[in-house]
Amino acid sequence: MTTYTVGNDVQALVADIGSYSTKIGYAGDDHPQALYNSTTAAVRSPKHTSSSSNFAKPPKRDFTTRCVDGVNGDGDYELVNPVDPVTGWLFSPPSKNSANISSSLSSNEQAASTNADAWESHELVNHYLQHAFQHSLGLSRGSSGAVGDSSSVDYSHHHPLLLLDKSHTPPALRQRLLEILFETHNLPSVFFLRDAVAACYAVGRTTATVVDVGYSGTMVTPVYEGFVERSGVLRNNACGARNIEERVLEMMDGLVVSQGGRKRKERLRRKAKEKMELQLQQQAAVEQPSPKKTKRDDKGHFIKEKGVNTSAIKIPDYLMPLYQVKRGPPSYNPRKDTFHAWSRLALAREIKECGLGVAVGPMGYVTSGAATPGEDETADSAAAGEGGTVVNPAAANNMFLTSSKLPYTLPDGTNVEISTASRCDVVELYFGSDEKNSLYRDNVFDETIHQLEEYSKDVEDFITERADDGDGTNEDDSKSIVSSSAGADPYSDTSYKGEKSSRYAGSRRNNKKTHYSPNVVSAKLYSACLPYLRTEPPNGSLSDEGGTVATNMNDNYFHYLTSASPAQMVSDSVFRCHRDQQAKLLGDVVVCGGGACITGASGVVGSSALGGGGAVGGAASLLGDEQAFPDRLREEVEAIVHQHTLGWKVKVTSPNITERAVCSWLGGSILGSLGTFQDMWISRKDYEEYGAAIVNRKCP
Numbered sequence: 001m002t003t004y005t006v007g008n009d010v011q012a013l014v015a016d017i018g019s020y021s022t023k024i025g026y027a028g029d030d031h032p033q034a035l036y037n038s039t040t041a042a043v044r045s046p047k048h049t050s051s052s053s054n055f056a057k058p059p060k061r062d063f064t065t066r067c068v069d070g071v072n073g074d075g076d077y078e079l080v081n082p083v084d085p086v087t088g089w090l091f092s093p094p095s096k097n098s099a100n101i102s103s104s105l106s107s108n109e110q111a112a113s114t115n116a117d118a119w120e121s122h123e124l125v126n127h128y129l130q131h132a133f134q135h136s137l138g139l140s141r142g143s144s145g146a147v148g149d150s151s152s153v154d155y156s157h158h159h160p161l162l163l164l165d166k167s168h169t170p171p172a173l174r175q176r177l178l179e180i181l182f183e184t185h186n187l188p189s190v191f192f193l194r195d196a197v198a199a200c201y202a203v204g205r206t207t208a209t210v211v212d213v214g215y216s217g218t219m220v221t222p223v224y225e226g227f228v229e230r231s232g233v234l235r236n237n238a239c240g241a242r243n244i245e246e247r248v249l250e251m252m253d254g255l256v257v258s259q260g261g262r263k264r265k266e267r268l269r270r271k272a273k274e275k276m277e278l279q280l281q282q283q284a285a286v287e288q289p290s291p292k293k294t295k296r297d298d299k300g301h302f303i304k305e306k307g308v309n310t311s312a313i314k315i316p317d318y319l320m321p322l323y324q325v326k327r328g329p330p331s332y333n334p335r336k337d338t339f340h341a342w343s344r345l346a347l348a349r350e351i352k353e354c355g356l357g358v359a360v361g362p363m364g365y366v367t368s369g370a371a372t373p374g375e376d377e378t379a380d381s382a383a384a385g386e387g388g389t390v391v392n393p394a395a396a397n398n399m400f401l402t403s404s405k406l407p408y409t410l411p412d413g414t415n416v417e418i419s420t421a422s423r424c425d426v427v428e429l430y431f432g433s434d435e436k437n438s439l440y441r442d443n444v445f446d447e448t449i450h451q452l453e454e455y456s457k458d459v460e461d462f463i464t465e466r467a468d469d470g471d472g473t474n475e476d477d478s479k480s481i482v483s484s485s486a487g488a489d490p491y492s493d494t495s496y497k498g499e500k501s502s503r504y505a506g507s508r509r510n511n512k513k514t515h516y517s518p519n520v521v522s523a524k525l526y527s528a529c530l531p532y533l534r535t536e537p538p539n540g541s542l543s544d545e546g547g548t549v550a551t552n553m554n555d556n557y558f559h560y561l562t563s564a565s566p567a568q569m570v571s572d573s574v575f576r577c578h579r580d581q582q583a584k585l586l587g588d589v590v591v592c593g594g595g596a597c598i599t600g601a602s603g604v605v606g607s608s609a610l611g612g613g614g615a616v617g618g619a620a621s622l623l624g625d626e627q628a629f630p631d632r633l634r635e636e637v638e639a640i641v642h643q644h645t646l647g648w649k650v651k652v653t654s655p656n657i658t659e660r661a662v663c664s665w666l667g668g669s670i671l672g673s674l675g676t677f678q679d680m681w682i683s684r685k686d687y688e689e690y691g692a693a694i695v696n697r698k699c700p
Contacts, residue, residue, distance in 0.1 A: 012672040013137070016164040016195065016665045017090065017125060019083040020215035020241065020594060023665045024132040027162065027672030032665055034136030036061060039342070040124070041068045041077045052518075054097060054120040055080075059127060063339060064346050065323050074336045082124035085216040085242075086451045087533070087558070088166050088235065089173055092121040093455050094462040094526065118522035122176065126184055133185075160189040160681055162672045164664055167194050167221045167228045168235070168560055172528030174699070175692035176521070182687050189681035191672075192699035194228050196221035198667030199592045203653050207581075208588035209570055211633065212664070213430075213595030215241045220569040222577050222585050227700060229581070232573040235560040238444035239430055241349075241595035247426045248348040248357040252319040255416040264414045265315045272313050272329025321347050325411045347411070352598075356408050359601040360628040361424035363635040367434050368421045403601075420601050427598055430566055431636055438563075445563035449535055452558055456533045459526045466523040531556040567636030583648055586641065591630045591654040592663035599657070600628025630654040 012027040018038060025032030040059035059080065060068050069075030084091040097120050133139040139159070161181060165174065174192055181190050196210040196219070206226045212219040217237040222229040256264070313330050321343035324332055334340040351357035405417035429437050534557045562569060574585045601624055625631075634652040641648055655663055671677055682698055 010158055010160075012160045012162055014162045014164075014665060014668040014672055015129065015132070016662075016668065017082060017128065018214060019081065019085060019088065021661075022128050022132075023662055024129070024136065025665070025669065026137075027669050029669055030666070032662060034132040035662075036131075036136075038083060038128075039079055039081045041074070041339075042080050043076045044078060044080075044120075054118075054123050059124070064343055065321075067323075067335065068339075074339050077339075079338050079342060080120065080124060082121040082128070083216070084121065086237070086448055086455065088214075088216060088219070089169055090121045090125060090165075090177065091173065091529070092119045093458050094522075095458055096120050097522070118518040119525070122180060125177070126180065129185060158188065160191070160672075161185075161187050162191045162193055162668050164195045164198055164668055165192050167196050167219070167230070167233050168558075170529050170532040170556075171693075171696045172525055174695050176525055178682070178687065178692045178695045182684060187684075189683045190687075190695075191681050192695055193668050193671065194221075194223075195664040196223050196228060197226060198664040198671065199590050200226075200667065201670050202592070202659075202663045202667035203590055203655060205588050205590060205653070207584050208590045208653070209574055209585045210590045210592065211566055211570060211596070213239065213241070213566070213591070213593035215594060218430075218566050218569065218593075218595070220566065220573045222573050222581070224577070224581050224585065229577050232576040232585075233560050234562050234564075234569045234573050236441065236445075236562050236564065236566070236569060237448045238441040238563065239566055239595075241593075242345070243429060243444075244358060244426060244595065244598075245345045245348040245352060247429060248352050249319060249344055251357070251418075251422050251426060252348065252351065252410075252416075253317075255418065256319055256410070256414065257317055259416045260410075260414045264412075267414075268315050268329060268412060269313055275329050319344060319347060319410065320412055322411045351408065355599055355624065356406050356418055357423060358426050358598050359420060359423035359624060360427050360598055360632050361431075361601060363632060363639075365424055365428065365431075367425050367428045367432050367436060424601060431632060433565065437565075441563045441565070445561060448561055452533055452535050452561075456530065459530050459533065463523060463527055463530070466519070533558060535559075535561070565636070567633055567640060570633070570637050571640045586637075586648055586650050589634070589637065589650065589652045590663075591633060591652060592660055594661035596629050596654070597657050597660050598629050599626055600624035626657040627654065 014023075014025055014027050014032070016023045016032075020038060022034070022036055022038045023032040024034040040061055041063040042055045042059040043057040045054055045056045057077075060077070062068070063074075063077070067074050068077045082090050084093075097118055163177070163181070165177075178190060178192070181187050196212065199210045199212065200206060200208045200223050205223075207224050208222075209232075210219075210221045210223060212221070217235055218239040220232075220234045222232040314332070316324075316332055316334075320332065321340070323343055324334055324340075327333060335343070348357065403420045405419045406423075407415060407417050409415050428434075429440065432438075537557050537559070562572065564572060570586075570589060574582050577585060630652040634650050637652075638650045641650060654660060655666075659666060680698065682694060686694055686698075
């Protein structure tokens with residue numbers, strides 16, 4: 001294989017496309033240069049029309065506080081994201097794709113659609129990379145040096161790209177992304193790195209259990225000697241940052257009703273009245289510039305003019321985002337449901353990040369809604385804290401309920417006070433074992449299973465329809481997409497040797513690449529991904545004589561879902577691995593992800609109230625202890641593991657809160673800057689010689 005060497009003046013690029021944010025920068029830097037939201041607003045192209053793009057209008061990013069299509073409307077815009085929230089892949093089900101490159105196009109039109117992609121997610125990946133190359137990294141400049149010049153030359157082909165992907169991504173998706181990077185962006189070399197492995201490198205580990213608390217869910221991945229143990233990968237879609245933000249919204253909506261109440265509505269109506277009266281005065285001044293005469297009745301009494309009636313103004317009984325407050329008074333009409341919900345989540349995210357909406361409670365904390373006062377008084381259960389101290393849940397709850405409250409001013413001017421107990425109740429979604437939190441996780445698990453079944457049915461119907469139309473077999477209709485494989489199926493599960501021999505045979509016979517239309521690529525790609533969408537093993541559950549399920553966890557199906565808490569996920573993930581690896585995997589647990597950027601409850605609970613010398617929230621800052629989340633996770637995992645294995649120690653490592661959200665990107669930045677890594681790149685010559693299947697061999 002060809003060894004690609006990066007020059008001294010050329011830095012490699014590192015890209016991490018997450019469910020919340022996209023991070024792109026240079027290898028060796030301590031922070032990505034391009035950091036923007038992965039969710040954008042775009043207009044999808046109408047279905048059943050010949051269009052080379054999934055979008056009728058290019059995506060827009062400024063949509064949180066203003067309308068994207070005019071002053072008071074959003075038009076046909078919808079929110080799109082390249083990462084599927086159900087699977088966590090760069091995947092689009094057929095129902096979301098609207099591009100349809102017709103087979104009746106002329107040769108010139110076929111040549112113009114060379115860079116077209118039938119999948120919405122992959123088209124968004126192209127758009128995000130091109131946006132970062134041109135506007136954030138400055139890699140596309142013309143002779144005048146201006147970005148966006150029509151005569152600009154793309155300098156991105158000088159920089160190799162290290163792309164982070166999930167540990168459970170199907171091989172076919174990785175192969176298709178490799179084709180896009182080489183064929184569309186003309187990159188010199190590419191490497192795919194598992195995000196869990198990158199997180200280990202960021203904290204100086206090669207063996208660890210990585211707990212990635214992302215926006216759409218939590219992934220627990222065991223990494224042993226730099227390789228992912230697929231049998232232990234687990235995913236929970238109920239324990240993500242978005243779920244926490246939704247709980248913050250519920251908490252704030254309750255505070256708006258309970259603490260705002262009638263006074264809030266009267267104040268907003270009075271404000272609306274003042275604004276409406278001012279508008280009437282301005283209108284009257286324009287219509288009647290002369291001084292206004294007072295009116296009298298027949299008896300000479302002054303006639304009191306009717307004031308503005310504000311009783312009919314409807315004041316929403318929920319947390320209004322900033323754009324809705326600016327619209328009123330008098331009308332507080334919301335935007336489209338998707339944009340309105342996103343704006344509310346953005347406000348909840350702001351409340352969470354400033355430390356007012358969430359806080360990590362101590363070990364043994366019980367959700368205030370799940371425990372009655374009688375249960376608190378007679379509670380005999382206790383949990384072991386750090387240093388052998390005992391944390392009394394009853395004493396902890398009483399102190400949190402009676403602690404001082406934090407003030408917050410809503411965008412509409414309403415002042416509310418947030419109790420520490422409410423903040424800790426929100427985070428108990430991660431740790432709580434009470435009925436409320438357990439039921440919520442179970443419901444999200446059932447909903448995810450249902451969505452995966454719908455995905456499978458949608459893909460099966462798409463494949464059947466393409467087979468009936470003949471688009472999946474006739475490859476000469478529209479040969480516009482270049483595939484690196486000369487075999488019959490570019491995304492089959494053939495081995496590397498088979499792909500290699502097929503590549504040599506095709507190159508020697510025809511001396512050219514095999515071309516596939518976007519519709520053919522889409523059909524073949526869905527066929528390869530279909531087994532990974534199923535929630536049951538391909539051959540069913542096999543049981544031995546004792547009734548024990550003997551299903552291989554490395555089978556190609558979606559066996560990663562769970563409804564357990566992150567602490568239980570760590571324990572289950574480790575015990576799925578080989579017994580000789582379990583002690584090392586528990587000895588190093590790495591916590592990363594933006595959802596884990598939660599601090600402790602600061603300055604509200606003293607150590608004496610918790611039954612010992614344990615320090616809980618001893619700092620005086622508002623944000624509290626930055627290591628509260630990793631410490632609570634360690635205590636929860638120890639409580640589970642020590643029930644049957646007392647000798648094993650659990651050690652949790654996590655970067656500081658400013659680097660926790662970009663931990664995986666930092667690991668890729670470190671790896672891409674190493675001199676010993678330069679022979680690991682997949683060069684263009686390797687891609688042209690061996691095909692896209694080489695990514696599954698060189699990037700395990």
